[in-house]
Amino acid sequence: MxxxxxCALRAGERGRRTGRGAPAMSGAAAGAERPEQQxxxxxxGPALPxxxxxxxxxxxxxxxxxxxxxxxxxxxAQEQWEALEQTQAGLGGPLAAAPPPISFQEALQxxxxxxxxxxxxxxxxxxGAHGLAVxxxxxxxxxxxxxxxxxxRELVLAMANCAxxxxxxxHMRILQTIYTQLTxxxxxxxxxxxxxxxxxxxxxxxxxxxxxxxMLGLMQMxxxxxxxxxxxxxxxxxxxxxxxxxxFPFCIMSINITRMVVQALREDRxxxxxxxxxxxxxxxxxxxxxxxxxxxxxxxxxxxxxxDSAPLLRELELxxxxxxxxxxxxxxxxxxxxxxxSPSEAEEINFMGICDPHIELV
Numbered sequence: 322m323x324x325x326x327x328c329a330l331r332a333g334e335r336g337r338r339t340g341r342g343a344p345a346m347s348g349a350a351a352g353a354e355r356p357e358q359q360x361x362x363x364x365x366g367p368a369l370p371x372x373x374x375x376x377x378x379x380x381x382x383x384x385x386x387x388x389x390x391x392x393x394x395x396x397x398a399q400e401q402w403e404a405l406e407q408t409q410a411g412l413g414g415p416l417a418a419a420p421p422p423i424s425f426q427e428a429l430q431x432x433x434x435x436x437x438x439x440x441x442x443x444x445x446x447x448x449g450a451h452g453l454a455v456x457x458x459x460x461x462x463x464x465x466x467x468x469x470x471x472x473x474r475e476l477v478l479a480m481a482n483c484a485x486x487x488x489x490x491x492h493m494r495i496l497q498t499i500y501t502q503l504t505x506x507x508x509x510x511x512x513x514x515x516x517x518x519x520x521x522x523x524x525x526x527x528x529x530x531x532x533x534x535x536m537l538g539l540m541q542m543x544x545x546x547x548x549x550x551x552x553x554x555x556x557x558x559x560x561x562x563x564x565x566x567x568x569f570p571f572c573i574m575s576i577n578i579t580r581m582v583v584q585a586l587r588e589d590r591x592x593x594x595x596x597x598x599x600x601x602x603x604x605x606x607x608x609x610x611x612x613x614x615x616x617x618x619x620x621x622x623x624x625x626x627x628x629d630s631a632p633l634l635r636e637l638e639l640x641x642x643x644x645x646x647x648x649x650x651x652x653x654x655x656x657x658x659x660x661x662x663s664p665s666e667a668e669e670i671n672f673m674g675i676c677d678p679h680i681e682l683v
Contacts, residue, residue: 420509422501423494425544429602431491432480432536440479440535466592466601473601474586480537481583485528487512495539496527502546503559503571521562521571530576534583538576541609545575550656551610558617567620569627577634578612581641590642594649611652612641 466474486492493512500510503520510516513525522530531538545555562571582605585591595604616637619625625633640648 420490420494420497422498423491423543425540425547428491428495428540428543432483432540433476437476437479437483440482441475443479443482445475445478463589464592464596466589467596467599470595470599470601474595477537477586477601477605478583480540481533481535481579483536485531485536485539487528492536492539495536495543499539499542499546502552502555517572521569521573521575523570523573527572530573534576534579537583538579541579541582541606542572542575544606545610545613553659554610554614554617554655558613561617561621567624567626569620569630574616574630575613578609578616578637581612581634581638582609584638585641585645588642591645594645607649607652608641608645611645611648612637614652614655615640615648 485496496512497509500516500520501507515525517525517527524530527539545551559571561567562569562574585608586601586605591601591604591608595601598604616633619633
């Protein structure tokens with residue numbers, strides 16, 4: 322009987338290919354097949370991780386035939402297939418493989434060469450003071466940033482005014498890399514969905530949380546999660562953010578710290594350190610990591626909860642403006658005492674950031 326059934330299946334297949342032996346269709350169905358009849362369920366590709374049970378069940382239903390009224394089993398199989406397609410629909414499109422991870426340096430080079438003229442105009446620092454205001458600034462205020470570093474500062478502020486763009490491949494790779502680094506997953510993820518809330522964004526779209534920090538908010542998060550010196554700290558903070566009672570939204574907290582750093586840069590609070598180190602981006606990345614370290618220590622040691630976040634953030638903002646060198650020293654001590662993560666934990670090693678040992682922070 323099994324042999325006869327197999328022969329019947331092969332004969333039916335030959336009939337469909339040659340047009341002979343096809344079953345007669347009644348009414349308007351006669352003649353050419355309608356488009357919706359031609360679009361059958363696609364077979365699984367070789368790289369699609371379909372479970373063995375689900376795949377076999379689907380194939381069994383399809384082999385048994387395609388009745389005019391789909392059975393409950395066929396409907397369930399199709400729903401499973403569609404759910405799998407939706408899960409696999411990452412930032413690169415339906416059924417796309419995960420976009421390749423991006424390093425901080427590669428992402429920075431993209432922004433250095435991108436047309437950010439509109440963002441630069443929006444982020445332009447107001448003109449300097451004149452007359453007596455200049456004298457008072459020289460006597461009591463922070464020093465001005467050196468002229469050759471102002472272009473680097475303008476780039477930072479332009480990135481802070483650059484919105485997340487779904488059509489820009491580099492933006493999507495940055496977002497995807499942040500997801501994989503936090504979750505330690507090798508799989509892609511959808512552009513929108515509740516999985517972003519689990520990482521500490523406010524909703525299903527991370528782009529809505531970037532007001533005031535723009536792509537700089539994601540860039541500093543990317544730096545924090547890729548540099549081998551800060552990666553262990555980032556994982557410790559993320560683990561604390563998932564605590565049963567001391568939990569907090571990791572990504573929202575990160576964006577708030579970036580906002581503090583941007584404000585300190587705008588007010589020339591970081592000019593002295595930037596002038597000494599002759600760089601801007603590395604300084605703001607280190608200050609971001611240092612502020613996050615300070616937040617983590619206070620939050621953990623004093624058993625803070627989300628109800629304590631507002632006064633704690635206000636205090637941290639004052640520290641980034643008034644005591645940036647003290648925060649940076651604490652970070653330098655932390656990274657010198659704690660072993661670096663292994664290359665298997667973070668493949669990217671040489672990035673912009675972390676206070677160089679030869680830099681004197683006084």
